[in-house]
Amino acid sequence: MSENIELELKQFQEQKELKNKTFYREVIKHYGLSPKELVNTIRLQKTLQSLLSGDFESITELSHRLNYFDSSHLNKEIKKYCGTNPTELIDKYR
Template identity: 40%
Template structure:
């Protein structure tokens, strides 16, 4: 298997496995070291694996925020694997440029 194919398989795994939030889950699933994973992503994606994981988590968050105005931000942050709302809000704002409350409309 070529390294580019392996990288694509890892990205697909991250995208389809919503519970994939830690690097060690990927290294265990694909029987590779953390450094090998980092090199694959540096070479083929240009971003670290954690960035890809975060990006898919934020895409899930946006989808949920855009489809339901009844979702609790605290509940959403826990569903996405964040320790608390503050960590989720900081990660969301860093990647999206605006806080999740900008997208969240409570009644």
């Protein structure tokens, strides 16, 4: 998937001409997650990959590239799922 996961899912839904409820059920059936949870999980994985590989110029740039609202939103997501902030995560695993 590209870095705009939401757009890809929307295009898939439109290609298959799925109504919202049907699309929601199909995503849960195949992935075990709601579309929103799937997007958040994939985005978090891409964020962690970029953080640990150094594939970013700044947290702000990374947050925009991966469609977070802002860098604060990215920081909160990392803290929520990893229990630490991005800088500490980088220091610990790099």
